[in-house]
Amino acid sequence: MTRPVLVVVGPPASGKTTVGTAVAAALGVPFRDTDADVEATTGTTVADLFVQHGEPRFRELESAAVARALAEHDGVLALGGGAVLSPATRELLVASGCTVVWLDVDVASAAHRVGLSRDRPLLAVNPRAMLRTMLEARAPLYAEVSTVTVPTAGRPVTDVVADVLAATGQVAP
Numbered sequence: 784m785t786r787p788v789l790v791v792v793g794p795p796a797s798g799k800t801t802v803g804t805a806v807a808a809a810l811g812v813p814f815r816d817t818d819a820d821v822e823a824t825t826g827t828t829v830a831d832l833f834v835q836h837g838e839p840r841f842r843e844l845e846s847a848a849v850a851r852a853l854a855e856h857d858g859v860l861a862l863g864g865g866a867v868l869s870p871a872t873r874e875l876l877v878a879s880g881c882t883v884v885w886l887d888v889d890v891a892s893a894a895h896r897v898g899l900s901r902d903r904p905l906l907a908v909n910p911r912a913m914l915r916t917m918l919e920a921r922a923p924l925y926a927e928v929s930t931v932t933v934p935t936a937g938r939p940v941t942d943v944v945a946d947v948l949a950a951t952g953q954v955a956p
């Protein structure tokens with residue numbers, strides 16, 4: 784059965800895409816990101832999807848992308864920060880038996896990393912307040928699906944990558 788060697792979850796700007804890419808490179812396996820999958824399928828950006836079609840449509844596309852990637856990807860898979868909002872996605876993640884790493888981050892570090900970037904439509908207006916709400920509301924959902932938690936606040940990417948490799952028992956070739 785094909786399944787990812789590792790799935791990365793966590794809030795926006797916790798470093799899922801960055802750390803997932805580096806971990807995949809260290810392991811010599813392919814990297815996949817469900818935000819990129821949704822963009823490839825629709826031929827538009829996540830930000831434009833939110834603006835043109837609304838968040839519910841994005842969430843439908845996102846849960847389909849996660850289901851597809853869990854079934855066919857055998858490398859490292861990073862999800863979007865809100866993917867765990869879907870009960871069906873949470874069930875699939877738990878049932879997959881995959882190692883699921885929750886990259887944890889605090890509000891201050893996440894806000895600093897996001898800045899005023901317009902790439903994340905949910906954080907376009909008041910990023911700090913929105914991040915605080917998101918982190919609180921979603922923490923139980925990340926806890927439900929993850930098998931390992933790695934802190935990232937105030938830590939360089941290289942340290943986080945090393946922790947992820949160690950915590951998941953993956954040894955770089």
Ligand SMILES: Nc1ncnc2c1ncn2[C@@H]1O[C@H](COP(=O)(O)OP(=O)(O)O)[C@@H](O)[C@H]1O
Nearest residue numbers: 794795796797798799800801896935938939940
């Ligand atoms: N541990 C870290 N320390 C400092 N900056 C980081 C760290 N991890 C990620 N970043 C930066 O934060 C931003 C968001 O990272 P990204 O990987 O896109 O997060 P996510 O996919 O979780 O939203 C990027 O500019 C990235 O370089």
Ligand SMILES: O=C(O)C1=C[C@@H](OP(=O)(O)O)[C@@H](O)[C@H](O)C1
Nearest residue numbers: 794795796818863864865903904
């Ligand atoms: O947290 C969220 O709801 C979202 C996170 C984003 O991905 P990242 O977590 O990779 O930034 C992206 O899927 C979309 O903007 C919505």
Ligand SMILES: [Mg+2]
Nearest residue numbers: 799800818863
């Ligand atoms: Mg990302």
